[in-house]
Amino acid sequence: MKVTQFNVYAKRLPMASGYNMSSAAVGEPDTTIVELVTDTKYVGWGEICPTGPLPQSEHAGSIRADLALLGPALVGLDPRRLGLVHDAMSSTMDGGHGAKSAVDIACWDLAGKAYGERVCDLLGGARMDPVLTYHVVPIGTPEASATVAQALQDQGHTKLQLKAGGRHIDEDIAAIHAVAKVIRPSVDLFVDCNRGWTVGEAIQVSQACKELMLAIEQPCATYAECVFARAHLRHPLLLDESATDLATISQAIGTGVADGFGIKLTRVGGISAMRAIRDLCEASSTPTSCDDSWGGDIIAAACVHVGATLNPNLSRGAWISDPYQIGHYDEEHGPRIVNGTIAIPPGAGLGITIPDGYFGSPIASYS
Ligand SMILES: [Mg+2]
Structure with missing residues (x-):
């Protein structure tokens, strides 16, 4: 070929x-x-x-x-x-x-x-089908965020990512408390700041929420800032934007900086790189997700195929942008979220059929 x-x-x-x-x-x-x-x-x-x-x-x-x-x-x-x-x-x-x-x-x-063969089978086989996903709770007022979180858990979602940052941290703290108050103990909550806090703000937010069960994702802009914050946080630290490649991820695990990762497939080098990161995370008992920043059915299928091969006990889910956008390249098998899960497309390769033209x-x- x-x-x-x-x-x-x-x-x-x-x-x-x-x-x-x-x-x-x-x-x-x-x-x-x-x-x-x-x-x-x-x-x-x-x-x-x-x-x-x-x-x-x-x-x-x-x-x-x-x-x-x-x-x-x-x-x-x-x-x-x-x-x-x-x-x-x-x-x-x-x-x-x-x-x-x-x-x-x-x-x-x-x-x-x-x-x-399906891509997930070339990668060792699906250990989950359907694959768990997590859902975003957007930045909003405490009341609005709590309402969204409540609705999502009622739909079957067991992993919620509350967005934060870009405003005064008192507003973030209030929203975190409001969401934590309505979700069930079986629902995982992580607060994703997308690099929006300073080191001091990250520490203040964590201290103000110290009695809540949650993890904090990418609080600060750089890897170095996350390292500084890490020593003072009261919650597990997840790296996303700073988890740029296998070497950095290996360092973050080896030095105890990261308790888990949100990995973007196309940031780290594609399915091949993600396979190595998957195996490293499993060998070190480190939770990870398999996501991408955005994209249509091709990206979504890639994330679902790799996400299906993660150790179920260490998977933070596979995120796809399907709920936020209109239309599919493949109307029949384009990945969709149903009750907090995504089915693996059934055909060979990624399983996506794209009409000519x-x-x-x-x-x-x-x-
Ligand atoms: Mg993130």
Whole structure:
């Protein structure tokens, strides 16, 4: 099997509802799709979709510039030989994890289709189906946040992520207490600040909520600030934005900085990198999720396939943006959240079937 053509598509993902983080509101994310056409009947699909230029260091423009470098280097390669694909990408450009991740996902999709196996089975097999997800409680008043949390747990959600940051910490503290008051003991609560607090604010919030059962996710902007805060927090610390790659994650585990992770598939290098992180987390009894920042059915399917292979006792769930956006590339098997869980798409590869011409004309093509 050889890659004969490398196509790149762009698509806006319309929002069904608002989504606010401490750094920015999400509005119609600009997703980038990679299509690997081969000399067989199979094509492979990859995707990467930052929420915008503020929450992450990569954005649609930088990713498409990276893909312009990578595309010509991939034509002629066997996409099933992932080590060789990564060698070719590494020898073409440094960095560019986002673009390389999209290629990696497309190669896994192709390998699965070629071997007649689901991606989760190539990764060792599904240990959960359906896969647990967690749901976001947006930044709001204490009353509004408590109402949303109550409704979500009534729908079956057992893991809730309360967004915080970007306002006075007294408001965050009040919202945390209001949500903690309404959720059942069996529901896991983690407060995700998306880097929005200073070290001092993180410590103050944790102290003010010290009697509550919760974890704090990415309170501060940098890894170093999270290390400083860690010594004074009264709650477990989860790293998300600072968990940038396998080496950093290994360091965070080895030095006791992180009690768990929220891993974004396309930040760390795709399914291949996430497989190594999954195994490292399991070997060190460290909880992790398998998420991405945003994206359509391709990203969602990748997260669900990898998320299904996590140790169920250590899984923090797989997050997908399905509830916040309108439409699916694959109306039948595009991943959806039902009662707090997501079914694995059943077909080979990622299990997503995309109608011909769905993304329009490619914005770039290499052959
Ligand atoms: Mg997070």
